[in-house]
Amino acid sequence: MHQRFSLPDWTDLAGVDDRELPLLGTALLIARDEYPQLDADLYDTMLQSHVEHLRDQVDSVDQWPQKMAAINRHLFDEIGYSGDSEHYYDPRNSYINEVFERRLGNPISLALVQIEVARRLGIPLDGVSFPGHFLVRLPVDDGVLVMDPFNRGRPLDEDELRQRARPHLNGEAPDDRALFQILNPATHRAILMRVLRNLHGVYAERDDWERAARSADRLLRLQPxxxxxxxxxxxxxxxxxxxxxxxxxxxxxxxxxxxxxxxxxxxxxxxxxxxxxxxxx
Known part of the structure; x- marks a missing residue:
């Protein structure tokens, strides 16, 4: 018997530990504000179908980077998830149901799909609240493998990460210590709050003050x-x-x-x- 995917309640989330805060469930809760008829079970099933398709292939290789390459190939090449460069600030890119339906998203929503699929396959993928574009990271023997979900999960080397951070640090490239700090894993709360800040920014820019207020209100449900x-x-x-x-x-x-x-x-x-x-x- 399939157990239906249940969403958390906004009134409970402030008291939930960061590690226990459900990432997909809360992302769908954010989307339900805009899509009241949203069927959470449908999107959980859609995500799980990606996982089941990949399971044998991922289990057949030993190293996490190779497992992650298989996941990225399936999500970005075969299914066709991609970054919405043309309409980057379309609010649909921040609503996870629309990302599943349209296969289009912004860096953080695509990262969310990547993270959920990888973790269900036993791969410890984390988000990174990198300045500018959100990224993902995977532990490897000698450090971390950092990837860009907006660009089909492309790996990024240290030089490129420093260059990407530079405009957000007064033109200074971060030293090793600063870069290491920037690459710390993002908590679930930090990820979900960044989704809501993006939505607030889009709606404020459009003078849609009711939705801007709603986005800020939801932020306060996560962090009063x-x-x-x-x-x-x-x-x-x-x-x-x-x-x-x-x-x-x-x-x-x-x-x-x-x-x-x-x-x-x-x-x-x-x-x-x-x-x-x-x-x-």
Whole structure:
């Protein structure tokens, strides 16, 4: 008897340990906000079909890098998952159900598929919150093999990783220690929060403040005192005309982050909100 794939509950997630936070389940929970009729079981079954197709092939080789090469070949060459370069900021690239359906995604959603397939086959693949594009990493004898899910799982050497990090580090290439730190495995919570930050950014850019507020709200379900998410939800509430919510969130943001660069303008907004003179547009 097939057991249906159950989704977690938003109200429980803040208290769940990072290691216990379900990656696929929470990604589908994020997608269900936008697709209320989403059938989680369908996507778990779709993922498991990738796993079953690969099992014999992966079991027939000994080394993890060779096992991973077989997984990448199947996902990217045979099934056709690929990075959506043409419409990179399409929100569908962040919703995992759409990634399964369209075989298109952004770096983090494609990494999520890779990670789930690999781990179900016993391969300890992790995500890497690399600056710019999200990556994945696999332990090997002399260190880690780093791969780019947006480019068909292509391996990246140290030189390329340093060059990719440079624009995000004031033009400085990271030394060995800094690069090692950047390549630390991302927790499930960090991965899911990055998905939600991407969605917030897309919706804010489009002035879709209801969805921007929702994305920030979901971030706060994962990490209730996340200062940036409080600010983002408060500013989205302002745009929506929900002044009480804006006042509460911005006040909490300033309490958590009193020396923030934007604290001055936000304090002025709070004063206006409290005096009832705030205009939202």
């Amino acid at each position: 005192d996340n200062a940036d998410a409080l600010r983002d939800r408060g500013l989205a509430y302002l745009k929506m005309g929900y002044q009480q919510g804006a006042r509460n969130d911005l006040a909490r943001y300033l309490q958590l982050n009193p020396d923030a660069q934007d604290s001055g303008p936000l304090r002025e907004r709070l004063v206006e909100l409290s005096s009832g003179s705030m205009r939202t547009n």
